[in-house]
Amino acid sequence: MTGKPALSDLSYRALPNFFYSEVPVAKYEKIKPVILNERLAKELGFEKKWLGTLDGLSVLSGQSSLAVEGPIAMAYGGHQFGHWSGMLGDGRAMLVAERKDAAGHLHELHLKGSGQTPYSRRGDGKATLGSAIREYIVSEAMHALGVPTSRSLSVILTGEKIIRDGYEPGAVLCRTARSHIRVGTFQIAAASGDSENVKALADFAIDRLEPSAPKYGPERYGYFLEQVSARQAELVAKWMGFGFIHGVMNTDNMCVSGETIDYGPCAFIDEFHPGKTFSSIDRNGRYAWNRQAEMAHWNLMRLAESLLPLLGQDEEMQMQAAEQHLNIFVPKFEAAFQQIMANKLGLSRNTINDDDFLNETFKAMTLAKVDFTLFFRRLTQQIAVNDFTPLLDLFRDRKIGEAWLSLWKSRVSNPDLEAMQAANPIIIARNHRVEEAIAAANNSDFDPFKKLLAAISSPFQERPEFADFEVPPSENEIVHQTFCGT
Numbered sequence: 001m002t003g004k005p006a007l008s009d010l011s012y013r014a015l016p017n018f019f020y021s022e023v024p025v026a027k028y029e030k031i032k033p034v035i036l037n038e039r040l041a042k043e044l045g046f047e048k049k050w051l052g053t054l055d056g057l058s059v060l061s062g063q064s065s066l067a068v069e070g071p072i073a074m075a076y077g078g079h080q081f082g083h084w085s086g087m088l089g090d091g092r093a094m095l096v097a098e099r100k101d102a103a104g105h106l107h108e109l110h111l112k113g114s115g116q117t118p119y120s121r122r123g124d125g126k127a128t129l130g131s132a133i134r135e136y137i138v139s140e141a142m143h144a145l146g147v148p149t150s151r152s153l154s155v156i157l158t159g160e161k162i163i164r165d166g167y168e169p170g171a172v173l174c175r176t177a178r179s180h181i182r183v184g185t186f187q188i189a190a191a192s193g194d195s196e197n198v199k200a201l202a203d204f205a206i207d208r209l210e211p212s213a214p215k216y217g218p219e220r221y222g223y224f225l226e227q228v229s230a231r232q233a234e235l236v237a238k239w240m241g242f243g244f245i246h247g248v249m250n251t252d253n254m255c256v257s258g259e260t261i262d263y264g265p266c267a268f269i270d271e272f273h274p275g276k277t278f279s280s281i282d283r284n285g286r287y288a289w290n291r292q293a294e295m296a297h298w299n300l301m302r303l304a305e306s307l308l309p310l311l312g313q314d315e316e317m318q319m320q321a322a323e324q325h326l327n328i329f330v331p332k333f334e335a336a337f338q339q340i341m342a343n344k345l346g347l348s349r350n351t352i353n354d355d356d357f358l359n360e361t362f363k364a365m366t367l368a369k370v371d372f373t374l375f376f377r378r379l380t381q382q383i384a385v386n387d388f389t390p391l392l393d394l395f396r397d398r399k400i401g402e403a404w405l406s407l408w409k410s411r412v413s414n415p416d417l418e419a420m421q422a423a424n425p426i427i428i429a430r431n432h433r434v435e436e437a438i439a440a441a442n443n444s445d446f447d448p449f450k451k452l453l454a455a456i457s458s459p460f461q462e463r464p465e466f467a468d469f470e471v472p473p474s475e476n477e478i479v480h481q482t483f484c485g486t
């Protein structure tokens with residue numbers, strides 16, 4: 001008895017052929033598991049033992065699938081850095097299974113690095129161990145922080161060396177998400193010129209994600225657009241509240257489910273600057289920390305354009321509906337972000353519209369180059385010990401710290417400690433720690449990776465044994481740039 005799960009259909013196959021391609025299973029001769037997420041496996045109803053059996057590892061590395069008719073690669077298009085790229089699709093990924101959790105929600109199992117597909121263009125369809133480890137760490141860190149995200153179920157070494165800058169170990173990541181439908185999936189449906197494709201995709205996505213949607217007519221699709229907009233507004237507010245920069249918010253990397261996906265050049269800010277970027281390819285700062293809401297809104301406009309034929313009977317009605325449903329984004333984002341920042345700063349709810357104070361806070365943090373996470377952590381800590389020295393020590397220019405502190409004291413008479421503790425993590429997946437874990441893994445040492453995972457898994461809890469992970473990078477540890485690293 002290995003607890004092998006029964007094969008099942010992939011619901012995605014109910015869509016017109018246009019939306020996916022058949023892909024062969026992968027062939028890797030010397031696979032070896034690096035990590036299996038047993039807790040997530042259990043949530044997805046897998047028997048603990050099965051995952052680690054040859055059979056389980058074969059599914060997780062893409063050499064067999066749990067789908068009756070075999071795995072598929074998904075089609076999607078995308079605007080990359082503002083430019084339409086046409087068809088992109090899963091060039092190194094495939095859908096191998098779907099599972100229901102205890103609440104009855106479906107989750108898709110999607111592999112990255114499982115080999116070439118019809119969408120690979122000139123790519124090799126493979127993934128480096130480094131990219132798989134980076135995605136595993138950051139997605140699990142985001143989940144632990146309470147940010148909607150794809151999860152990571154496993155990383156399996158393929159036994160191959162693949163060529164990037166030099167040779168690197170190849171790996172397959174298995175990630176899960178409620179849905180991998182992206183804004184770019186709608187765009188490619190619209191670009192096909194067949195409005196039946198758009199309708200089929202919208203109905204499929206709505207049936208999967210929106211149990212309360214109206215059943216027919218423009219209201220149904222308007223409702224969907226509004227829900228997607230609301231989820232994105234809340235998602236980006238959460239990202240920003242943790243100092244997270246996604247780095248490649250192209251429309252092919254934005255899920256309509258409101259889950260964060262595609263952890264490439266993403267990073268958490270250490271030294272704060274609102275215009276901060278890490279990605280080596282984001283030369284114009286399009287996806288900087290403080291532009292993420294604007295860019296999510298831009299992406300949602302592309303979604304609205306794709307949905308236009310479904311939003312009303314004539315052009316005027318369509319445009320009006322699109323505008324109306326998109327208009328909720330800005331106020332939703334602002335309310336969510338202000339509430340998050342109010343919680344972080346210990347302000348009570350009724351003072352959240354205090355824009356000036358927020359701006360002064362960001363200004364002081366920028367000028368004095370404080371570490372984003374540690375700033376809020378120390379502000380929270382000082383309440384228990386009533387000592388502001390550690391907080392002031394973070395400001396490179398102490399005078400700026402003192403001025404900000406007296407402003408804070410004048411604004412916050414009775415800080416809400418519980419709200420602060422719940423909003424201000426002690427441990428985030430710091431870039432230098434992620435890089436350290438990747439470098440060690442490339443030398444077959446997985447201890448730093450596993451230790452970092454243990455550290456980020458309870459980010460709000462005081463755990464002296466992980467105190468090291470709170471510490472910002474020293475001058476020579478600072479990560480200045482991140483790379484897509486496929």
Ligand code: AMP
Nearest residue numbers: 088089090091092120123124125126486
């Ligand atoms: P990403 O930047 O990872 O979101 O990928 C953008 C597009 O490039 C997607 O269509 C990917 O499937 C494709 N892609 C990325 N890396 C590879 C690779 N090694 N082989 C084939 N396609 C890839």
Ligand code: MG
Nearest residue numbers: 252253261262
């Ligand atoms: Mg992508």
